[in-house]
Amino acid sequence: MDEVKQLVTDIKNNKLAPIYLLMGEEAYYIDKISEFIESNVLAEEERGFNQMVLYGRDVTVEDIVGNAKRFPMMADKQVVVVKEAQDLSRTIDKLSDYAKNPQPSTVLVLCYKYKSVDKRKAVYKAIKKSGIVFESKKLYDNQVPDWIRRTLSTKGYKITPKASQMLVEFLGTNLAKINNELEKLQIVLPEGSEITPSHIEENIGISKDYNNFELRKAIGARNDAKAFKIITYFGDNPKDNPMVVTVSLLYNFFSQLLQLHGMNDKSPRSVASALRVNPYFVSEYLDAARNFPMRKVSGIVATLREFDVKSKGVNANAVPQKDLLKELLVRILN
CATH class of the missing domain: 3.40.50.300 (P-loop containing nucleotide triphosphate hydrolases)
Structure with missing residues (x-):
């Protein structure tokens, strides 16, 4: 920059x-x-x-x-x-x-x-x-939210951490796509506005309640009811919520938890730096680490590798995405 x-x-x-x-x-x-x-x-x-x-x-x-x-x-x-x-x-x-x-x-x-x-x-x-x-090097997933914040700041806008994370999880790291969506928001919102998850939902079409960010949060908090509700929504809307993306994001999340378990210094600053996450989300990672011991996390990572293959149609025997997602969630939370 x-x-x-x-x-x-x-x-x-x-x-x-x-x-x-x-x-x-x-x-x-x-x-x-x-x-x-x-x-x-x-x-x-x-x-x-x-x-x-x-x-x-x-x-x-x-x-x-x-x-x-x-x-x-x-x-x-x-x-x-x-x-x-x-x-x-x-x-x-x-x-x-x-x-x-x-x-x-x-x-x-x-x-x-x-x-x-x-x-x-x-x-x-x-x-x-x-x-x-x-x-022009491609940004990592964890670098894009800060890019969004800085880009909007030059135009006189702010954005909440959750809203920027929603954009990254839905649009990936393609800066041109993200910038196009940000420009749409700048047209409908007055200068000086803070962009929220509600603005993202209303103007871009990403659900603020049913997305991979909320699924990760629900699983980390062991909120089984909410996690199954989101998974059911994903199964009913597979085009907008491809399983391969969900599995990839969950794999990254549990890989980070594995790294967190191996850290001696679990202060918020150290965790944010080591995991390359926004400090705003560190408490969620610490809670998830308490809810999922290291041995359990290792097993989940292996399970996610298995379902990554299945999500791509290998050894899945034409099982509907909805059923695969539910099976995956049961094995994670069991």
């Missing part, structure tokens, strides 16, 4: 590199930086002749170099953006000669999504020396 801010600040201040290699698993920042360059390097009246967008699947490296070597018309700079540059992965090393001596009046932007250029390649080393390489 700090690296992105610095990049944006430098571009605003006209501190431009001749080449930007934007690469990595997380496409969100690659798109945002590219869009910022397209919108801010040239004045609107200069873009018609001096800004070009190419697509990796439609061009060769020679085409890119040819366009990059052009001189701008009635402007100090030209911008050449290559989207989906990962489609040139087999030939991109041919760009190394240009990268060693790039055209000073061109800003060449390579959007290399979902993976990274091999750092041993000549093109990577050349761009690293003459331009800027930005690697």
Whole structure:
């Protein structure tokens, strides 16, 4: 995030590199930086002749170099953006000669999504020396709630820990998807609002009472009645609540409990740091650890591995998801 801010600040201040290699698993920042360059390097009246967008699947490296070597018309700079540059992965090393001596009046932007250029390649080393390489790494599940909080804070909004956790568990770590949903909430809620689970339910369609977050909480507290109620809801609405996701999240939860049992220092700060969870949820983990001894947790982890396979249709003999979920819950709580 700090690296992105610095990049944006430098571009605003006209501190431009001749080449930007934007690469990595997380496409969100690659798109945002590219869009910022397209919108801010040239004045609107200069873009018609001096800004070009190419697509990796439609061009060769020679085409890119040819366009990059052009001189701008009635402007100090030209911008050449290559989207989906990962489609040139087999030939991109041919760009190394240009990268060693790039055209000073061109800003060449390579959007290399979902993976990274091999750092041993000549093109990577050349761009690293003459331009800027930005690697957009995928966030871990536990990092996304804080990203949501910081993103909303810049727009004048707050969000409760439970609401942000609901978004992560429903949408995963895809920042573009999450940002789209956050933008919808910003349209309907006035600036300064704190986004709650009720807002998520009303505007995004994620149930505040029947979700994996509440299931995990109910199981950890050994609230059998509530856990079975949620599981029944999941079984009745399998498309919105795929079993494979539920099993994966429960597996992560009980793996964390196993780690917690092995810790000597179980102070809230140590637990939050070791398990990489929001301090707000530490008490739930401590309660669950008291309710599930280490030997029981080990058995549950093994059970979840078994049901992970079954949830994918292996050795399940066409058993309905609803029945598999109930069997799983019985074995966890028994």
